[in-house]
Amino acid sequence: METQRLLSEPAPGISASPSEENMRYFNVMILGPAQSPYEGGVFKLELFLPEEYPMAAPKVRFLTKIYHPNIDKLGRICLDILKDKWSPALQIRTVLLSIQALLSAPNPDDPLSDNIAKHWKANEAEAVETAKEWTRLYASGA
Amino acid sequence: MFGNYGQRYIVLTEKDINERQEEDIGKVSAVLSIRREEACVLLHHYKWNISKLSDEWFADEEKVRDIVGLLLNGIDLPNSRKLTCGICFEGYSSDVMSSAGCDHFYCHECWEGYISAAISDGPGCLSLRCPDPSCGAMVLQNMINKLAKDDDKVRYARFILRAYVEDSKKTKWCPAPDCTCAVEFVSDGNYDVSCNCKFSFCWNCTEEAHRPVNCETVSRWILKNSAESENMNWILANSKPCPKCKRPIEKNQGCMHMTCTPPCKFEFCWLCLGSWAEHGERTGGFYACNRYESAKKEGVYDETEARRERAKNSLERYMHYYERWASNQTSRQKAQADLQKAEKEQLAKLTDVFGIPETQLKFIIEAWSQIIECRRVLKWTYAYGYYLDDKVKSEFFEYLQGEAESGLERLHQCAEKDLQSFLTVRSDNTEPAPSIAEFGDFRVKLAGLTSVTRNYFENLVQALEAGLEDVHSTAQGTTSSNATNIPSKKAVTKGKTKKQLPRTSSDNSDEGWPCERCTFINPSSVDACSVCDKHRY
Ligand SMILES: [Zn+2]
Ligand SMILES: [Zn+2]
Ligand SMILES: [Zn+2]
Ligand SMILES: [Zn+2]
Ligand SMILES: [Zn+2]
Ligand SMILES: [Zn+2]
Ligand SMILES: [Zn+2]
Numbered sequence: 001m002e003t004q005r006l007l008s009e010p011a012p013g014i015s016a017s018p019s020e021e022n023m024r025y026f027n028v029m030i031l032g033p034a035q036s037p038y039e040g041g042v043f044k045l046e047l048f049l050p051e052e053y054p055m056a057a058p059k060v061r062f063l064t065k066i067y068h069p070n071i072d073k074l075g076r077i078c079l080d081i082l083k084d085k086w087s088p089a090l091q092i093r094t095v096l097l098s099i100q101a102l103l104s105a106p107n108p109d110d111p112l113s114d115n116i117a118k119h120w121k122a123n124e125a126e127a128v129e130t131a132k133e134w135t136r137l138y139a140s141g142a
Numbered sequence: 143m144f145g146n147y148g149q150r151y152i153v154l155t156e157k158d159i160n161e162r163q164e165e166d167i168g169k170v171s172a173v174l175s176i177r178r179e180e181a182c183v184l185l186h187h188y189k190w191n192i193s194k195l196s197d198e199w200f201a202d203e204e205k206v207r208d209i210v211g212l213l214l215n216g217i218d219l220p221n222s223r224k225l226t227c228g229i230c231f232e233g234y235s236s237d238v239m240s241s242a243g244c245d246h247f248y249c250h251e252c253w254e255g256y257i258s259a260a261i262s263d264g265p266g267c268l269s270l271r272c273p274d275p276s277c278g279a280m281v282l283q284n285m286i287n288k289l290a291k292d293d294d295k296v297r298y299a300r301f302i303l304r305a306y307v308e309d310s311k312k313t314k315w316c317p318a319p320d321c322t323c324a325v326e327f328v329s330d331g332n333y334d335v336s337c338n339c340k341f342s343f344c345w346n347c348t349e350e351a352h353r354p355v356n357c358e359t360v361s362r363w364i365l366k367n368s369a370e371s372e373n374m375n376w377i378l379a380n381s382k383p384c385p386k387c388k389r390p391i392e393k394n395q396g397c398m399h400m401t402c403t404p405p406c407k408f409e410f411c412w413l414c415l416g417s418w419a420e421h422g423e424r425t426g427g428f429y430a431c432n433r434y435e436s437a438k439k440e441g442v443y444d445e446t447e448a449r450r451e452r453a454k455n456s457l458e459r460y461m462h463y464y465e466r467w468a469s470n471q472t473s474r475q476k477a478q479a480d481l482q483k484a485e486k487e488q489l490a491k492l493t494d495v496f497g498i499p500e501t502q503l504k505f506i507i508e509a510w511s512q513i514i515e516c517r518r519v520l521k522w523t524y525a526y527g528y529y530l531d532d533k534v535k536s537e538f539f540e541y542l543q544g545e546a547e548s549g550l551e552r553l554h555q556c557a558e559k560d561l562q563s564f565l566t567v568r569s570d571n572t573e574p575a576p577s578i579a580e581f582g583d584f585r586v587k588l589a590g591l592t593s594v595t596r597n598y599f600e601n602l603v604q605a606l607e608a609g610l611e612d613v614h615s616t617a618q619g620t621t622s623s624n625a626t627n628i629p630s631k632k633a634v635t636k637g638k639t640k641k642q643l644p645r646t647s648s649d650n651s652d653e654g655w656p657c658e659r660c661t662f663i664n665p666s667s668v669d670a671c672s673v674c675d676k677h678r679y
Contacts, residue, residue: 054255055255055258055259081275085275087273088229088255088259088273089273090275
């Protein structure tokens with residue numbers, strides 16, 4: 001089963017453990033990638049496998065507050081493979097790696113959060129500072 | 143199929159569509175030497191444009207294959223060893239694993255789920271690719287038929303059929319609910335088409351048929367209606383207070399001639415609430431309740447004074463046109479129901495009572511068909527009138543529209559009410575049963591009104607389609623109060639090439655006399671036209 005594979009072949013900087021009450025629910029942790037504004041942060045996510053999985057995409061959401069143009073206030077993520085580009089041949093592991101990659105390469109041209117994307121485009125340096133600040137405030141792992 | 147010659151359009155049943163599609167697929171598979179299911183996805187990709195597909199195929203087959211995801215050589219199954227499914231990670235023997243021709247093998251259970259999810263997402267399943275995100279291999283229909291659930295196979299085939307109609311620039315579905323036909327449009331020009339299901343629609347904009355009004359006016363009008371729908375709800379109400387006794391009177395008939403319930407019995411016009419007695423010869427035969435200006439002048443809107451104060455002038459004007467548009471729509475639906483009733487019950491009953499064979503009762507069916515068509519035209523002329531802002535043209539238009547409308551009201555009333563007296567057979571003998579001679583008179587009257595009304599509407603349609611161009615040269619200085627001083631008599635009679643009524647060879651008074659105004663041939667025993675009330679001398 002995929003879950004065992006996920007646990008036995010962990011990706012660097014990512015962990016996922018199924019909840020005890022519900023085997024479809026996973027607690028996920030992603031470390032902020034090096035050389036990104038999220039470096040040093042520990043981000044908590046929840047991942048839920050819907051009934052139709054793997055024919056339908058898993059549902060993933062950030063629990064830790066994060067300042068990122070493709071992630072909104074509720075932690076929802078704008079990522080194509082979680083929507084129309086989903087394929088059952090993708091795995092939970094691929095999804096989490098893609099989310100980690102999104103932290104390294106924010107894409108303000110395809111925003112989920114308009115305000116943050118505007119900020120990013122108008123003054124990237126300042127936006128990056130805010131992201132670092134939020135990482136310190138909310139994702140210090142404490 | 144032969145004899146499409148001169149047809150403006152062709153109605154295609156589901157079977158026709160299927161045959162054409164199979165024919166196209168067969169042609170392409172023969173010319174490109176590929177399998178039918180490959181031809182099918184290629185055609186779908188090229189929107190069933192065979193010449194474009196074959197041009198590009200023969201220019202660069204490899205490129206086309208690459209874009210569409212058609213692999214040149216399928217990969218043979220690795221010898222019957224155990225494989226791991228790339229979706230569920232279970233191990234299976236290779237005979238229960240399949241790939242889309244590439245080397246990504248999945249178990250049949252996972253394939254079934256994958257295909258099912260794609261099909262429930264909609265017609266996008268027609269370009270379903272291998273589940274591996276890096277692979278573009280197309281999943282062909284033979285895979286679907288091998289691996290999908292039965293109802294998914296049916297749905298997939300339906301999507302192919304739909305795509306055939308929807309991708310083509312020349313075919314469109316009939317918009318009638320529950321109709322499965324499509325219509326292929328062949329020529330230019332008049333877009334009105336009539337489907338096998340009897341629904342008439344404009345092929346260009348797929349609204350119901352709206353000749354002689356153009357698509358642009360129709361879409362503006364429909365948009366306007368939806369913007370104003372809240373203000374207009376009261377108009378759709380099916381009852382109005384009687385202008386005399388103020389009791390609410392329900393409109394349950396198609397014609398606009400209302401008669402209040404006893405003891406009042408006041409006869410009035412549903413549209414203008416004016417006395418019906420003034421809708422004919424007594425006003426010089428001039429029908430005016432289609433006119434916004436005269437309705438305003440005479441203050442008949444006083445009934446709605448409170449509403450009027452709230453409403454702006456422009457809204458009031460819109461209401462005038464909208465109410466007439468909507469009333470004609472309702473009347474048309476009523477007439478359609480009446481036509482069915484006539485076909486299903488009334489003709490048989492008349493045959494019973496009068497011993498007239500049904501073949502000789504066709505004039506009743508013709509009358510109803512004419513009413514239905516005229517209500518449709520008349521309805522759309524109100525949208526036309528609303529956007530017409532040339533004063534001279536407006537006057538001419540309203541004259542033609544008024545003539546047509548008053549003719550239609552007489553016809554509708556005759557079909558609706560006069561017919562009733564022949565259908566209610568009295569068993570108590572309180573009144574003498576109508577004689578066969580009376581029925582003959584009714585036949586003459588109804589058939590005459592049908593043909594007169596047809597003439598009026600042909601004139602109206604022709605004039606509108608010509609953009610009311612005749613008006614400037616001929617209609618100067620006419621006023622709307624004098625019926626003998628008809629604006630543009632030229633335009634009114636122009637184009638009337640055929641006379642619908644049989645004409646007698648001379649003015650022989652034994653044969654009856656033709657009415658000067660409406661062309662109806664009257665019996666010599668009457669001095670006023672039985673159709674339009676105009677006097678003979
Ligand atoms: Zn499987
Ligand atoms: Zn593949
Ligand atoms: Zn139809
Ligand atoms: Zn149209
Ligand atoms: Zn009354
Ligand atoms: Zn009236
Ligand atoms: Zn007449």
